[in-house]
Amino acid sequence: MTFRLPRHPRPARSSLRPPTFTGGLHDARTATAVGRWLGVAFAVCFATGLVSHYLQHPPDWLADHLPTRPSWGYRLTQGLHVATGLAAIVLLLVKLWAVYPRLFAWPPVRSLRHALERLSVALLVASAVFQLLTGLLNIVEWYPWPFSFVPVHFAVAWIVAGSILLHIAVKAPEIAAHWGRRSSGTLELPAESAVDRRSLLLGTGAAVGVVTLTTVGQSFTPLKTFDLLAPRHPDHGPQGLPVNRTAAAAGVSERGLRTWRLEVAGPRPYALTLDDLLAMPRSAVR
Template sequence: MKLPAPPTAKSFPSPLHHPRVATVLGRWLGSAVVVCFLTGLYSHFLQDTPSWLPAPSRPANLYRVTQGLHVVSGTVAVPLLLAKLWTVYPKLFAKLNPKEIGHTVERLSILVLVSAMGLELFIGFVNTLQWYPWPFPFRQTHYALAWVIVGALLVHLAFKLPLIRTHWRRTSELVPTSLPAGTTGLTRRGLFRTVAGAATLVGITTAGQSATPLGSIAVLAPRKPNIGPQGLPVNRTAQAAGVTGIGADWRFTITGPRQLSYSLEELRNLPQSRSALPIACVEGWSQGGRWEGIRIRDLLELCGAPAKSRVRVLSMEKGGFYATSELPEEFAADPLTLLALRLNGTELALDHGFPARIIAPNRPGVLQTKWVHRLEVIA
């Protein structure tokens, strides 16, 4: 059977398939990609902080803002990418000329760029739903794809720079603002307004999972941040973590220059502190809470360790990537960092980490370890 011929520019006579239109949409898409990339780098940095570059514990709400922007900008990039591809659609099927190395490299860079961006946005969206239908680790793959996109984008821009410079500013001689006589459809302004409106609508109806004032209209957000035990959502339940209950013989241990052990009642009798901090998760949702418990720096003092000590946190969770975590020195010394025993005025629910969990400023939710039973001071 003979395959149909690939589409050509003649198949799409609309003046909207024009370099000026592609340049404008490319600017919008590029802005979303830059915000998404930089905020994603910050999230990766907080989860894999190098020893030579300490992560800041303040501002306390910084990760809540950056990760909210990361997910919103990634979501907004979807309609922008579709509009951009539609604008240049006729040229996507241009035949390769093996004799022109530059042309071949350019076409291959576009193939890599479009494929990587499509996969990146897809797995990022699926991650917000906490659905992982693939065998590879999400975070590492997501991070690697981001660098592939940046590399392919730089190659693409290098080849297209002369064309982009020509059409960067609005020039009536280059593209008409209205349709030629006898044709119907969107004008250039109409297309821009439609795409901008769609991107804005998608962003606003997603941002409510981290921006509280927009919560009532967050119809596209997979999470309602105020729904869950004690007013906070739960990503990983106690049952999923293999924590079915806490026996009366439960004890908390901290090891350092001295090893100390406390029952739950003894922890409650230690001096208590309060912190108003959000849980901010990599899926983009966040919600503030009022936490009560013992400051980590006070526990370090009790066991004879310096306030600025690196601390390993061990959970009763059975397996999982985050059954243990580390508190860098800046976080352990911060007076807002608690071994929390209470949330919003009541004892922690089991799904929120009863009997004790970590809560610290400017930390991803996956590192706010639940069901803590042991802290180890790292020399």
């Protein structure tokens, strides 16, 4: 006697598909509106980053021509750099949310222009996320990567700038079509979408404002009262200079001070110990 077990249908294979967003705000108009703010934030962050880098690592041909006044200039540019970088994190998240359905469009490549567009998007997203994430971790003095932060951050900044220019060049027709208040696209969205878009943009602006207000006080001292999220405070340090880390955290010990030397390069190089420096005459200038 033969017994046959009943056959059960095989479970369907689960495909790892990204979630689908079908809201009316995932459109070119919203992406263009947020992209304008994001472009300005990246531009200011890039320009102030160049100032910071070349003031700290000036090339030989520029070292004697860099200005030393005003004394608060570097604090201003560095404060703008940090503030616009943090604002760019919020704007980038909103921008990615707005264009999310297009990131996984199928087929991935339909033409040469479409291939260039996808390449510019991939390069822009990867470099921008890397740049903002590493910059954020640098603010809190946490370096979980094996490479040196400063040269890599400087190099990737040029990649981000180039990818933004490439993206603008490829998407110029679509950006121009959705730049003004009235979109010239072929698809007219219902009136409630315009209201939702304004709400989204107002909420994004409010989030950027809160992040900026609670962090920029570490460099822009009139707002130091609201310095809640920044890792440093302008009043916590000598001469109003924020302290990045304590001596113990920086590895400075009494034994290290005994062997420490200040080496001065030049036509007549020399070295000074800490005792030599303490023995030198002091003067105060106001």
